[in-house]
Amino acid sequence: MQLGMVGLGRMGGNMAERLRTAGHKVVGYDRDPKVSDTESLADLVGKLEAPRAVWVMVPAGAITDGVIDELADLLEAGDTVIDGGNSKWTCDTEHATQLAAKGINFADCGVSGGVWGQEFGYGLMAGGSPQIVEQLMPIFDALRPEGPREEGFVHAGGVGAGHYAKMVHNGIEYGLMQAYAEGFELLEASPVTHDKVAAIFKAWSRGTVVRSWLLELMVRALESDDDLSEIKGYADDSGEGRWTVEQGIENAVPMPVISAALFARFSSRQPDSPAMKAVAALRNQFGGHAVKAD
């Protein structure tokens, strides 16, 4: 089928290629004219036959909002917008309502797999009405990995459910990464194992309980830099981890592991910790323990 793809970066660009390889016609637009197939969103819309489907794959928040605002003006009743970015699920409801006012359909789709998805397929979590999701199945089927559909795709519920499932996916991902990371640090720190860390991780690749795709990536990273000495211990976070913990709080779900992973990222970005200044100040106050000047 035909699809407009807005945003041709690391994710959108690769997805467009995978779709084309599968035989779909993809018309792409990107702010960067060097990678864009069209001059403008209007141009993209003009090149698609109605009823159109336009997949938005741009940074969540203001940029996604702006693209959807424009599409609301350019598209017609019966067309469909899919937000495949990392939007917050609550934004989906707003976007769906905004577009529904013009008769435009909306679906959300969480997309996992990163830069590897073009080759191996993307894990997909969709939200929206059954009819719209059904219409889009050829696209979803081309994007997802080979194998049974239900092992790489889920229609998770109504509008927002796709991004909700993706949010939880990312929250879990934070916890998984931090678990490997703590194990890495201990293996590095211990005199028992510190010269065998990369080999130990590699040996976990098959047969063990901890084998996973993230483990394979860890092995890959250690093969090029066996103590990660070239990388700074600094980790950004993109929103889903925060929302997962917030949803834990909203639903009274204890989240000790996922929150700890999130806070470790916050800490990693602090050149100095205000909280630990307070601890140092208190120790100095009661015990006369020396403090380090900042």
Next chain:
Amino acid sequence: MQLGMVGLGRMGGNMAERLRTAGHKVVGYDRDPKVSDTESLADLVGKLEAPRAVWVMVPAGAITDGVIDELADLLEAGDTVIDGGNSKWTCDTEHATQLAAKGINFADCGVSGGVWGQEFGYGLMAGGSPQIVEQLMPIFDALRPEGPREEGFVHAGGVGAGHYAKMVHNGIEYGLMQAYAEGFELLEASPVTHDKVAAIFKAWSRGTVVRSWLLELMVRALESDDDLSEIKGYADDSGEGRWTVEQGIENAVPMPVISAALFARFSSRQPDSPAMKAVAALRNQFGGHAVKAD
């Protein structure tokens, strides 16, 4: 080659079978005469040709200690004992010293893979001298999964290093399991996703960042009981998680995720929490908040 296998339970029994399938001669001993090939440890030792190799696969602690005490009496100089159970790495040094006094060799081997290892192979982490590990390679090669040796086996260092690597493996495993578990609880708790939890986990099987063997097991568990209503939220711990956190403390390695996973297990086994009695008591004291009678 020939191998004595002491302990023919879920792990040792399956391992003996895998070794036999690979063409090794395995003489097994178990306290349970129904599954034992021999009448006694002495009998087992008598049926092996020198230099003998005896793999101990019994519960860590007193039972392993007892078996090694007996073997120290029964074996001869040049024989080798392998501890494949979940012993603490510090016990390995003691066992190695005890056996070395009689000229008996010792190696330790962490074994991962659970009940699936018989079919798919076990992830192995060995500790001991290069010569001894080299001698045992036919056994290790038969036990580990197919594929490159270094993806399912590591000689992690001297005596104890195998169990140390296995300890960290299990610590990571605790964190991974808890991450999936928190995600499960949130998906269940949220009205957005609570009727699609099993389908969402299944859809994560391919293409996603969180795909792993543990995820496949989670999918399997949810296929037979889609909200886990038949299982109580009660989790034992077998020692390695505790030792991992203790080693984190010893080496000043922050372990927020692995410790949180460990503490969640402790909490899961408490019918009532003494700490939360104290919190409830305090809230009652300052705020007149009602307490529940125990």
Next chain:
Amino acid sequence: MQLGMVGLGRMGGNMAERLRTAGHKVVGYDRDPKVSDTESLADLVGKLEAPRAVWVMVPAGAITDGVIDELADLLEAGDTVIDGGNSKWTCDTEHATQLAAKGINFADCGVSGGVWGQEFGYGLMAGGSPQIVEQLMPIFDALRPEGPREEGFVHAGGVGAGHYAKMVHNGIEYGLMQAYAEGFELLEASPVTHDKVAAIFKAWSRGTVVRSWLLELMVRALESDDDLSEIKGYADDSGEGRWTVEQGIENAVPMPVISAALFARFSSRQPDSPAMKAVAALRNQFGGHAVKAD
């Protein structure tokens, strides 16, 4: 000065008494006619001379909203509403805007001290314009403890700042309580100290680094029930702890301790933990570890 007090429960009723003892004229209203001085909010407003000040001391959320809606209708330009309940600081802005439309002033005031405040005074954190806070100082001075004003009162900033400071106060309180609670549980669990727990807490009352008002309350609780056997380990939470962690997330502030204290309360209220069902299910899947039937 004159003050209307809406809500005469454990907090409002005691505060009204403390204010009267200090010589202020307080007209109280409560839904419960047995404790109310007036028949209605309209009646209360009628009994105050303009410019009026009405302190709202009712549960946060819908009930506070309802009272402020009514007061917005009943009061006149130049009157002032103070929200002294545990409202979220973002609600203060909404209430201030709503009232400002009628020329009515608004201030928020976090109040700490619980049932002990009537006798010893309340710790106060106020938000609002300098003029309005200045006008209300006789009320704040009567409510706060004796001693220097700045040791029991702070004008923390504009509208909302008082409740923000109170929110952080309560977040800290969660962490403090949990720290004592964990210590209590360890002292109880250890054979070294388990028969001396109450005596040890009491001995910390003077001279130690951990002495505090909460410690005194803990001593008091242990004096009437030395192992807290009469109390269930079940702790509610009233919102400020959640908001504190959410604000930590919003501001990228690591909150390992306060979040852990919050999650411990969530756990304390679960008859069975869905997350730990998942952990038990996974252990059963890979290791054949027995699960407990639910």
Next chain:
Amino acid sequence: MQLGMVGLGRMGGNMAERLRTAGHKVVGYDRDPKVSDTESLADLVGKLEAPRAVWVMVPAGAITDGVIDELADLLEAGDTVIDGGNSKWTCDTEHATQLAAKGINFADCGVSGGVWGQEFGYGLMAGGSPQIVEQLMPIFDALRPEGPREEGFVHAGGVGAGHYAKMVHNGIEYGLMQAYAEGFELLEASPVTHDKVAAIFKAWSRGTVVRSWLLELMVRALESDDDLSEIKGYADDSGEGRWTVEQGIENAVPMPVISAALFARFSSRQPDSPAMKAVAALRNQFGGHAVKAD
């Protein structure tokens, strides 16, 4: 009574002064001849009348061991050694056994209060036999704060119980400090309160639920440096926090708050986090997220 005091640093020196003020005869020894009353431990022992009591107040571990080794040689049957330092409670049993072999008595005493104890008295937690503790009561009574004995002193049990109680005290202290520290960091980070942080802490001094001695010290620290900009966020730990968490693990007591406080100290001392290198490496691997060069 007479007392030998070994170690005249910040703690021992102040304690000797407090004891002298109370009318006791204290003979002090310190490695630093400038502060020592005697030339050697032998000299100190010679200046005391039998049965002697010698209080050891030196760093835990090797230094305490060395002093007790020497005292075991120098003292006579019927004399008593008190270890008032921050020794691990398990060392007490060893020291008691070592000294008992010569008929020398032993008691342990956890001492809290820091540099303020000389003026206000020290919180004391003693372990040992009832007879020995009874003999030493004049010393304990002089060291503890004024007020009822049981509010500043506890005989917590047999040998080791004093240090055990002190260990838990310090574990709690870690949690309390971190709770205030997280609150401090949030108040600093939030635009709502960041210019009022010192004033807010000061206002919590009276009437609030969070008032404590540590809060008073925090106020004191903020009075001299209102955003703690002169202090680096670096906090050592002296052992008791680690032992507390280890004891939690040993006794299956969940310790989310105290462990989080301990790990925050570990993190504060890392110029770069190995664990977060791993997280950054993984994010780079799957998502192509940029890493920072180290």
